[in-house]
Amino acid sequence: MPTIIPPIKSQGIKTKLVPWINDIILRSGIDIARANWIEPFFGTGVVGINSPLKGNFVVGDTNPHIINFYNRILKGEITPTNMRTYLEHEAKKLSAADEKGYAYYREIKDRFNSLHSPFDFIFLSRAGFNGMMRFNRKGEWNVPFCKKPNRFSPAYITKICNQVYAVQRIILEKKWEFINQGFTETIKRARKGDLIYCDPPYFGRYVDYYNGWTERDEQDLFEALSNTEANFILSTWHHNEFRSNEMLTRYWGRFNVLTKEHFYHGGAHIENRHSMIEALVFNFELTDVSLSRTKRVIQYDLFSNKPQEKPVSTTVY
Numbered sequence: 001m002p003t004i005i006p007p008i009k010s011q012g013i014k015t016k017l018v019p020w021i022n023d024i025i026l027r028s029g030i031d032i033a034r035a036n037w038i039e040p041f042f043g044t045g046v047v048g049i050n051s052p053l054k055g056n057f058v059v060g061d062t063n064p065h066i067i068n069f070y071n072r073i074l075k076g077e078i079t080p081t082n083m084r085t086y087l088e089h090e091a092k093k094l095s096a097a098d099e100k101g102y103a104y105y106r107e108i109k110d111r112f113n114s115l116h117s118p119f120d121f122i123f124l125s126r127a128g129f130n131g132m133m134r135f136n137r138k139g140e141w142n143v144p145f146c147k148k149p150n151r152f153s154p155a156y157i158t159k160i161c162n163q164v165y166a167v168q169r170i171i172l173e174k175k176w177e178f179i180n181q182g183f184t185e186t187i188k189r190a191r192k193g194d195l196i197y198c199d200p201p202y203f204g205r206y207v208d209y210y211n212g213w214t215e216r217d218e219q220d221l222f223e224a225l226s227n228t229e230a231n232f233i234l235s236t237w238h239h240n241e242f243r244s245n246e247m248l249t250r251y252w253g254r255f256n257v258l259t260k261e262h263f264y265h266g267g268a269h270i271e272n273r274h275s276m277i278e279a280l281v282f283n284f285e286l287t288d289v290s291l292s293r294t295k296r297v298i299q300y301d302l303f304s305n306k307p308q309e310k311p312v313s314t315t316v317y
Contacts (some may be wrong), residue, residue: 101149
């Protein structure tokens with residue numbers, strides 16, 4: 001299946017790892033037609049949106065802006081049409097602003113920190129430096145401008161609107177619930193036969209999670225997943241060229257672990273732009289079925305309503 005790219009942009013997005021995660025799901029023995037998807041750290045939404053499960057989707061995040069954005073899509077208040085109107089209007093102001101666009105970026109940032117518009121949220125996630133999403137202790141957007149006043153070209157606006165359209169289709173096809181809450185409350189919603197997917201901040205790495213991540217958080221997550229009757233998959237890191245993830249040894253090594261090399265382009269720190277060995281931790285056994293798939297990125301054409309697919313590479317797991 002093609003990978004659908006969400007309109008929210010952030011460092012650490014799992015787009016290229018979606019086929020690997022889905023392969024694990026399809027080899028898990030889980031009842032794809034009935035199992036519910038429980039996701040406590042929704043983030044950009046790329047993994048959940050591309051999940052093969054057919055049951056109900058219960059997703060949470062402590063970042064209220066992410067949850068608000070997807071709830072507004074669910075309610076029909078954000079559409080490809082009104083997103084295009086918004087971005088075209090803001091693109092003109094950005095390109096004509098002082099300080100090579102920075103003056104207007106600050107204006108949007110101040111407006112968002114006051115009014116919390118989901119449209120401004122998309123603007124900032126797309127115009128911020130190096131695709132970062134970072135908030136200060138007051139919960140205010142805290143990422144500098146990317147220094148590209150003409151970033152929102154007609155083609156780029158169309159790309160974002162196509163992504164809104166693709167996500168809208170997926171959300172309307174299934175039953176979704178978006179909740180602004182902590183991870184333990186979301187995990188409690190899982191029942192036997194369901195699948196919990198967790199992509200928490202990576203402990204020991206530089207992270208920009210909405211309200212931080214500590215060793216105590218890691219321990220609480222371990223306890224919650226250890227006590228659940230549901231199946232779970234946890235995304236984390238195994239090691240990079242600098243150091244290893246001590247949490248794997250302390251907590252997660254007692255479960256099944258698979259690894260895969262991945263390169264991160266985002267992040268403000270140079271050490272976060274190197275290759276990393278990713279790990280998937282899970283509490284079930286895999287079947288012997290090995291899937292071979294071509295990874296594709298999907299973009300929907302708003303006028304023909306047909307997907308435009310672009311092959312990227314073929315990976316055998």
